[in-house]
Amino acid sequence: MAVIKVPKPPQSAFDKNRPVSALLRNQILHLHEVERKFPPSRHSGVYINDIKTEGEAAAYIRKVTARLHPQGAKPATFDIAAAGETRSKSRTKRKPTGKKS
Amino acid sequence: MPPGLDNLKHIVVLMMENRSFDHMLGSLKAQDPRIDGLTGNESNPDTTGATIKVQPQAEFQSQLDPDPDHHFPAVDLQIFNGDNSDPRVANMQGFVKSYFNQQHDVPHSAKIMYYFTPEKLPVLSTLATEFAVFNGWFSSIPGPTVCNRAFAHYGTSFGQVSMDIFYVLEPYKSIYERMIAANPAHTAKIYYYDQASSTIEIVNLLQHQPNLFATYDQFLADCKAGRLPDYSFVEPNYSDHDGDNGEEVASDQHPDHNVQAGELFIASVYNAIKQNPTLWASTALLIVYDEHGGIHDHVPPPACMPDGFVAQPNDTGTGRAFAFDRLGIRVPAVLVSPWVPKGTVVSGRTFEHASIPATVTKFFLGDYDQRSPREKAADTFLDLLSLPVMRTDGPDFQTD
Numbered sequence: 001m002a003v004i005k006v007p008k009p010p011q012s013a014f015d016k017n018r019p020v021s022a023l024l025r026n027q028i029l030h031l032h033e034v035e036r037k038f039p040p041s042r043h044s045g046v047y048i049n050d051i052k053t054e055g056e057a058a059a060y061i062r063k064v065t066a067r068l069h070p071q072g073a074k075p076a077t078f079d080i081a082a083a084g085e086t087r088s089k090s091r092t093k094r095k096p097t098g099k100k101s
Numbered sequence: 102m103p104p105g106l107d108n109l110k111h112i113v114v115l116m117m118e119n120r121s122f123d124h125m126l127g128s129l130k131a132q133d134p135r136i137d138g139l140t141g142n143e144s145n146p147d148t149t150g151a152t153i154k155v156q157p158q159a160e161f162q163s164q165l166d167p168d169p170d171h172h173f174p175a176v177d178l179q180i181f182n183g184d185n186s187d188p189r190v191a192n193m194q195g196f197v198k199s200y201f202n203q204q205h206d207v208p209h210s211a212k213i214m215y216y217f218t219p220e221k222l223p224v225l226s227t228l229a230t231e232f233a234v235f236n237g238w239f240s241s242i243p244g245p246t247v248c249n250r251a252f253a254h255y256g257t258s259f260g261q262v263s264m265d266i267f268y269v270l271e272p273y274k275s276i277y278e279r280m281i282a283a284n285p286a287h288t289a290k291i292y293y294y295d296q297a298s299s300t301i302e303i304v305n306l307l308q309h310q311p312n313l314f315a316t317y318d319q320f321l322a323d324c325k326a327g328r329l330p331d332y333s334f335v336e337p338n339y340s341d342h343d344g345d346n347g348e349e350v351a352s353d354q355h356p357d358h359n360v361q362a363g364e365l366f367i368a369s370v371y372n373a374i375k376q377n378p379t380l381w382a383s384t385a386l387l388i389v390y391d392e393h394g395g396i397h398d399h400v401p402p403p404a405c406m407p408d409g410f411v412a413q414p415n416d417t418g419t420g421r422a423f424a425f426d427r428l429g430i431r432v433p434a435v436l437v438s439p440w441v442p443k444g445t446v447v448s449g450r451t452f453e454h455a456s457i458p459a460t461v462t463k464f465f466l467g468d469y470d471q472r473s474p475r476e477k478a479a480d481t482f483l484d485l486l487s488l489p490v491m492r493t494d495g496p497d498f499q500t501d
Contacts, residue, residue, distance in 0.1 A: 054341045
């Protein structure tokens, strides 16, 4: 069977200023419920009612997830690139554009 | 035992977001009439009484904005078209009316009937026609994400029909906990995309058992190194955000996220497995969507085994209690394995997300009594790995 080329989305697909969806809003609420149990020194300091965009939601989600699962931030113990399936080949990632949220 | 099951060592589930069967795969009926998709004559009335037919005009983005309502009351309207009599018949005639309720824009409400053609979805359509597509895989609840994903993890939502936090009730345990507690122990992981996307399973699993989690980078590495767990559940990227090396485009296909980005992600998961020949020969990959996202499907959800919980009228928002005795709306589901006959169309059987822990439990653990009534009643799908000889003709996707 011939190789099927999978089109990439256009540059305009990315919009970190998109308003948060109900899914992200609830993900934030669930993380906030967990964060409330942290000692004050480990709180994110984020007032979640101020989170309006996907980019802001992702920043908060990253902070709390990093506290719950710090292993998620560690680089792999072996070379992913050498392992063949690199992120740049397989996923929709782009270079930073300098856009501000 | 068929050789495909003799060789099976890994089950991988990729759960995407919020698209109905007809919206994504309904057009395949024109290629294969065994597929219970669209004839082109399916319709809903709009709020003026006009007939709105399905149309092959779905776009990758900027069409289903605002996000179509898929909470319990809206889905009830979509299924029953506002009929509140008792008994009532599911007729799937309320999708356009439901979408109209969000903007009061009659032309815009018709877009809920749009569907993709196969050329626009080369990955999902190809996998559906090359391997096994399910005519009858339904979401577990006529409601939103969190409660539906709970069925994939626990075989129940513990009475929840919304996005609210739920808590695990004894004696039920997640499929991951069952696996690692077994004797001999099995391995299981939830792979979330990255820390900024994280997981939907926060309160019960991530909080208390972070050892069950890893990132998508780790999934790719584990595939290449042959270290994939016995059972893997993969979550897509739920948001557009800045990653360590650039922009990360949401790949979950949740409206209004870009559908092509999800196609790339599905191809990435498939490629990661297929590019390791040993893993490819010993893995079954299920690609499934958590719920329909408020988008039209023409098949009425069937009644099902009650779950032992009852959601009260205040929780359902419909004025009616719900005994978890009817499934949610149909979603795309495709089973990929070199042991699945090409062009398999699974008909005359009903699956739901409780079929996932049911299948994993049956294959790896055998008899396991402490499961929900819904999971115990759920059909399993590994019998589809029925070929006597492994195929060597699977498609290859170029994603760079």
